[in-house]
Amino acid sequence: MTSEMISVQDLAVRFTANQTKKWPWSKPGVVKAVNGVSFAVNRGQTLGIVGESGCGKSTLVRAIAGLVKPSHGTVRVGGKVVDYSRRKEVIALRRQVQMIFQDPVASLNPRMTIRDIIAEPLVMFFPEMNGEARETRVHALLDRVGIPRRNANRYPHEFSGGQCQRIGIARALAAEPKVLLCDEPVSALDVSIQAQVVNLLQELQADMGLTLIFVAHDLGVVRHISDEILVMYLGGMMEQAPADALVARPTHPYTRALLSAVPVPDPSQRITPQVLDGDLPSPLNLPQGCLFQSRCPARLPECATTRPDLKRDGRHYRACLLEAS
Amino acid sequence: MTLLSVQDLSIRFRTPDGYVHAVNNVSFDIEEGEKLAVVGESGSGKSQIALAILGLLANNAEASGRILYKGQNLLDLPRREMNKIRAKEISIIFQDPMSSLNPYMTVERQLNEILELHEGLRGRAARSRVLEVMEAVQIPDAKNRLKSYPHEFSGGMRQRIVIAMALLCRPKLILADEPTTALDVTVQAQIMHLLEDIQKEYGSSIMLITHDLGVVAGFCNETLVLYGGRVMERAGTAAIFAAPAHPYTRGLMRAVPNIHDPSATLQSIPGQPPNQTRPLVHCPFAGRCGDSLEACFDILPELSPAPHQRACIRAVEELT
Structure with a gap:
């Protein structure tokens, strides 16, 4: 069964940058962190979001979770449009959409025991639950993520x-969400531990039918866990495709450059990274045409003036004026 | 010719809760013009070795053993002499x-x-x-x-x-401590390319400290694998990737997703990083090793002789 669990339509996030003001009365600059991103994820599927630092991938998932306010666009969860201006609705949203953060230690309150950390969403979302039932549930969650129960008071x-990342996952699962937003959940972890957490997330997804949105800069990990991959650059969508197709046949010049730079753990294979010249334009002052034009090796004259729309070819989306070949 | 020789280096830190044993009897050489990768996870002691070479260890550190460079032991060198070596003979690139x-x-x-x-x-x-x-x-x-x-x-x-x-x-030797970890892949590729060109031109040796096996495979000709402050394996990069001979190296390679081979399942190494507050008496990896025997918890295995050095009591053929 494939039914749409979460979808985002033309989402944009802007921040006003007051420190760019020259005088108290001058207008502050506007950082366009996310520019018109659209996607839909079916129940039980995983969407990977990749891009370099500053491309807006974290801001995008934070906006979906209601942690920053989207300035434009709509988010649908289970077919229903979320109204971020109403606090009640945002709280109801968090029952269904939970988040796992990058820094596992900093995302847990240092003054709370892990029992209290995991029980907090239960108190919040299931106020009718009594103490005993809550304790049983905390233990079940600890078992599920592989933390020994005897550690609950630590x-x-x-x-x-x-282990902290496992606790963070247990806390997210306590609300019984349908969607898990993972913002670089394994980047701070060692390789051997990283594999443990990725495997745990995949197991949980299979058992509970979770829908995952997985943000990371490590393309290998994203490729491993995702059904579809979305590539972002400067807050905009460059390409989205099923994971196999995107890695095997990238059609956007940016995706090609990004993939060519991924180191391969095999000394017999030499990679020849395609070097991108030029610097990232400032998100305060976005180029008029294609977002990637300043560094694109295949730039056309019209790229400077026309922002390409997202074109669809089956399940493959791309935003580029060049013909896909 | 051997440029730098680390012999029986141990580093421990005094803390209010007792000693932390960060590096335990590590020995290795760096040849002239060599690109040596030191691979290990956090807590494996890889950065502390680099800091010890330059005499930059924290005040509560105690180092023993020898680090020989041009006939002098860098560990006993007075500060004035050390300052002449820093940057001029041996320099360091930090992570951040x-x-x-x-x-x-x-x-x-x-x-x-x-x-x-x-x-x-x-x-x-x-x-x-x-x-x-x-x-x-x-x-x-x-x-x-x-x-x-x-x-x-x-x-x-x-x-x-x-x-x-x-x-x-x-400098004759450049210590690069995770030089690209904080950077994006496209920039990482540029920086590694640059280091390679410079190494060729200047003929310096490079000790690259990293946890990224992809970077190692593309850049270094020799690889040293550390775990729990101890050398697990040391060999040519091609040999180590073609036939990893230590259970930890094997585990590490299976735990890294390869973007071009998505069919492979990700095999994690069970358990948690080692507790380093006790002196090592047995193989530090024994508790997480799928191939460990009872004897592994009694013996601290020594490194086998070159070219493919390994510290494991089990034969390579017996490993899973």
Whole structure:
């Protein structure tokens, strides 16, 4: 069964940058962090979002979670449009959409025991639950993520990074969400621990039918966990396709450059990274045409004036004026 | 010819809760012109070895063993003598390009400082040398950017400046401590390319500390694998990737997703990193090893002889 779980239509996020003001009365600059991103993810599927630092991938998932306010566009969860201006609705949204953060230690309150950390969403979302039932549920969640129950009275600093990330996952699962937003959940972890957390997320997804949105800059990990991959650059969408197709046949010049730079753990294979000249334009002052034009090796004259629309070819989306070949 | 020889190096830290044993009897050599990768996870002691080589260990550290460079033991060298070696003979590139530059000094002043101290160069002579390395690390418009402060550069450019700094005196050995971990893949590719070109041109040896097996495979000719402050395996990079002979190295390679081989399942290494508050009495990896025997919890295996060195009591053929 494939039914749409979460969809985003033309989402944009802007921040006003007051420090760019020259005088108290001058207008502040506007950072366009996310520019018109659209996608839909079906129930039980995983969408990977990749891009370099500053491309807006974290801001995008934060906007979906209601942690920053989207300035434009709509988010639908389970077919229903979310109204971010109403606090009640945002709280109801968090029942369904939970988030896992990049820094596993910093995302847990150091003054709370892990029992209290995991029980907090239960108190919030299931106020009718009695103490005993809550305790049973906390234990079940700890078992599920592989943290021994006897550790429930300990504090976050007594755990390693990998264990803290497991606790963060348990806390997210406590609300019984349907969608899990993962913002670089494994980037701070060691390789051997990273694999543990990725495998745990995949198991949980299979068992509970979770829908994942997985943001990371490590293309290998994203490729491994995702059904579809969305590539972002400067807040805009460059390409989206099923993971196999995107890696095997990237059609956007930016995706090609990005993939060519991924190091391969095999000394017999030499990679020849395609070097991107030029610097990232400032998100305060976006180019008029294609976002990628200043560094694109295949730039056409019209790229400077026309912002390409997202064109669809089956399940493959791309925003580029060049013919796909 | 051996350039630097680390012999039986142990580093422990005094803490209120007792000693932390970060590095345990590590020995290895770096040859002239060699690109050695030191691979390990956090807590494996890889950065502490680099700091020990340059005499930059924290005040509560106690190091024993020997680090031989040109016949002198760097561990007993007085500070004055050590200062002559730093930057001139052995230099270091740190992980975080933001915190390894002084935010209050222009790039030019920071670079000049080194030349003045080590080579007595000032004024025009220093300036031309600075420009030369800034161009070598491909900073566009170097001449006009000399007067800029570190915050005016992007992360990738800042890391180039740090590399330029490390190259200024054409050192014999460059210690690169995770030079690209904080950077994006596209920038990482550029920086590694740059290091490769510079290494060829200057003929320096490089000790690259990293946890990224992809970077190792593309860059280094020798690989040393550390775990729990102990050498697990040491061999040519091609040999180690073709036939990893230590259970930990094998586990590490299976845990890394390969973007071009998505069919492979990700096999994690169970368990948690080792507790280093007790002195090592047995193989540090035994508790997480799928191939461990009872004997593994009694014996601290020694490294086998070159060329393919490994510290494991089990035969390679018996490993899963």
